[in-house]
Amino acid sequence: MRYDVIIVGAGAAGLSCALTLASAKGRGWDWAENRRYLVLDTDRSDMNKALFKNVPGIEEILGVNLLKRIKQQIKNWNSVDFLSDKVVKVKGKRGNFTVTTEKGKEFSSEFVVLATGFHRFDIECEGAEVVDNFRSPKPGRVMLKHDGNFKIRDGLFVAGVLAGVSSMFTTAAGTGVQVAIDILSEWAGSPLVVHDVPPEG
């Protein structure tokens, strides 16, 4: 099956990326309508272990519950499919990526976003260069080299702690949002933001 963007990893970064992409719909942008997104995940987000008390504007919440809440927000947009499966291989180039899972499924897409956390990176993926994560207080954490704007190569992005930001919900989520905005801007042909305003009256 073909998607516009495949996101690997459903933690803070991958989910924030999916939510921002999905939210571009229904705004009068023809190019944003009928887009389909896929999130592939193994359900091992670090959020599952956390109790969040310092996410700005969010009341104290268990990470497992915040994950559920964000997934529901995404589902409300009706353009993101979720699949529980481990990605083992990403090949191809912009416009024609093939993503293969452990269960032998294959999906294609224009863009791929890698947001698999910093514990390891064992996906076979051309151009993905694994280095030590210099922002992790714990040894042995990894990140992928990118161009400073989360791009590994044309069409292939990295987000979250795998991109080398500090392991905090908002920094990880922010990179996912930035990647989504950059993809949307590429489709639009110029820089954009996705903003909502209160109804009048």
Ligand SMILES: Cc1cc2nc3c(=O)[nH]c(=O)nc-3n(C[C@H](O)[C@H](O)[C@H](O)COP(=O)(O)OP(=O)(O)OC[C@H]3O[C@@H](n4cnc5c(N)ncnc54)[C@H](O)[C@@H]3O)c2cc1C
């Ligand atoms: C104990 C603990 C407490 C924390 N407390 C706080 C806190 O109070 N405040 C705060 O801001 N932050 C806190 N954090 C940090 C926060 O949870 C992380 O920074 C954040 O989860 C990182 O987001 P991420 O999306 O980069 O990675 P993750 O959330 O770890 O998500 C990565 C996802 O990728 C999936 N994945 C990995 N490999 C594959 C593959 N090959 N195929 C498919 N899916 C794959 C994983 O299953 C996982 O779901 C805490 C973390 C821990 C561990």
